[in-house]
Amino acid sequence: MVDALVIGGGVIGLAIARALARSGREVTLLEAETHLGAHSSSRNSEVIHAGIYYAPGSLKARLCVAGRDALYEFCAAEGVPHERIGKIIVATSDDECHVLEQLKSQAEANAVHDLVWLDQAQLLSLEPMICAVRGLLSPATGIIDSHAYMSALRRDAERCGADVVVSTPVVGGRVVSDGIEIQTGGSDAATVWCRTLVNAGGLRAQEVARSISGIAASTIPEQRFAKGHYFVLGGRSPFSRLIYPVPVPGGLGLHLTLDLAHQARFGPDVSWLDGVDYSFDESRCETFYRAIRRYYPGLTDGSLSPGYTGIRPKLAGASEPAPDFLIQGPAVHGVPGLVNLYGIESPGLTASLAIADYALGVLSGQWDEQEHAAQAP
Helix, strand or coil: CCEEEECCCCCCHHHHHHHHHCCEEEEEECCCCCCCCCCCCCCCCCEEECCCCCCCHHHHHHHHHHHHHHHHHHHHHHHHCEEEEEEEECCHHHHHHHHHHHHHHHHHHCCCCCCCCEEEHHHHHHCCCCCCEEEEEEEEEEECCCCCCCCCHHHHHHCCCEEEEECCEEEEEEEEEEEEEEECCEEHHHHHHHEEEEEHHHHHHHHHHCCCECCHHHHHHCCEEEEEEEEEEECCCCCCCEEECCEEEECCCCCEEECCCCCEECCCCCEEECHHHHHHCCCHHHHHHHHHHHHCCCCCCCCEEEEEEEEEECCCCCCCCCCCCCCEEEHHCCCCEEEECCCCCHHHHHHHHHHHHHHHHHHCCCCCCCHHHCCCC
């Protein structure tokens, strides 16, 4: 018997477990894998986003901006390696400049007011290797060590009394009159009763929800998986900031990001899967060279090597508009004490602390979920 049970040991589950523990709740977090953050939380660009790309008024926009500020504060307080390095979004032709105009207007509607216009000469003065006609500088964009961040979330959660348990998959459950019963697998299979359940299962969130009797199937969205490849640039990075092309349908384009050692990597691309598969398709390399050379023509043959892949939990397919985060509480699915989080992709890492606060607000009835219930199937 536990008061609050959190399923999923990525950044979202850890942030929620921490927030619940800090509020005085008795909390246990269950992670199916042998270590925390094995999936989307660690297989990403490790970027702290400013809040530019998301529809004004959406949860993605609101929670990204609030989460960005909270994340910088948390990293400074907890000693999490990070750097407010800045990002430049570039137009490589005059035809793309209107997209930058739209992004700036959207950013301002999201309360991001620090974007700076750069003409071609200013671009070259900041990044001499860039090939672009115009750019937008985002000084609030940063990079973070996602593993160190998750370790810090775990430490703070455990300081507040939370228990974090790995190698413990959820295999089923049922809604009962006074709470929710969860069946776990692994070497110590058990049945656990809880008053509050938060499903932050990431790539497995829909699978977890479907395994719990009493959650209406009509409230569980279809799960889609979008795989992204990252190639690593050999040698020293030619750029000191992150470089993003204008967005393309389905994603933000093959952008250049830096890790905290300033090693450059490019990605992600997008391919659609039926399940989780992290294999690396090296044949995509030529597509990367062509796309990157639009803004970095100095990229030499043979300088890219395979890096890693990541998979994003999607709620819409390739030809459909990207939906908002879907954070469901009792007002939508009718189960007291339950919150399901679906489709928490980018900017989930940036927004994680704000998502945690929002999830607690949903549990307490503070937030009106019906405002965003249109995302439900």
